[in-house]
Amino acid sequence: MHVYLSQHLLDLAARDIVSCPDGVQRLREVSGERDPEVTGLMRSLYHEVTSNLQASSLYLQGVGQALAVHLARRYGDGSEPSKRMNALPAYKLHKAIATLQTGMGSAFSLDRLASEAGMSVSHFSRLFKKATGRSPSQYFIHLRMETARELLLESDLSILNVALEVGYASPSYFAQLFRRHTGITPREYRHRS
Numbered sequence: 258m259h260v261y262l263s264q265h266l267l268d269l270a271a272r273d274i275v276s277c278p279d280g281v282q283r284l285r286e287v288s289g290e291r292d293p294e295v296t297g298l299m300r301s302l303y304h305e306v307t308s309n310l311q312a313s314s315l316y317l318q319g320v321g322q323a324l325a326v327h328l329a330r331r332y333g334d335g336s337e338p339s340k341r342m343n344a345l346p347a348y349k350l351h352k353a354i355a356t357l358q359t360g361m362g363s364a365f366s367l368d369r370l371a372s373e374a375g376m377s378v379s380h381f382s383r384l385f386k387k388a389t390g391r392s393p394s395q396y397f398i399h400l401r402m403e404t405a406r407e408l409l410l411e412s413d414l415s416i417l418n419v420a421l422e423v424g425y426a427s428p429s430y431f432a433q434l435f436r437r438h439t440g441i442t443p444r445e446y447r448h449r450s
Contacts (some may be wrong), residue, residue: 416428
């Protein structure tokens with residue numbers, strides 16, 4: 258389920274609860290974060306849309322406002338807007354991340370990402386790192402490792418199949434990267450959790 262909140266709604270939340278006088282709210286990147294409050298609000302949205310013949314727009318707006326306030330409180334980055342001005346624009350960042358997510362089983366291609374963003378490779382890489390704190394290749398590995406963690410916890414796939422699912426043909430290389438990312442092996446991660 259995808260929910261899109263307008264920048265205007267986030268700015269209103271920032272003005273209301275975060276003492277952000279200009280109302281410009283930026284959110285930290287928190288891919289893979291599990292948040293029970295967001296989960297509950299998303300369930301409310303899903304239930305309203307799927308369980309009623311005519312979903313109430315007032316109800317949906319209220320839940321959207323609650324979600325914006327929670328996100329501003331918990332995930333606001335607290336930085337000055339000017340600090341992020343030279344980062345990759347949000348729509349290009351989201352498109353690049355979506356491309357990385359859908360291509361998780363494929364080889365990483367910086368050329369493709371830069372081309373889709375309409376930028377040179379070096380310019381795209383610099384702005385992507387400024388926006389996320391990671392280079393595009395580091396971010397891709399991060400996404401793969403987060404997906405692997407989910408699969409290890411939530412599926413019965415063997416470790417070999419988890420490695421294949423996230424794009425690694427070599428289980429030993431996958432285990433090495435996983436250990437570097439989490440501090441433990443995939444097997445230890447599965448048994449600890």
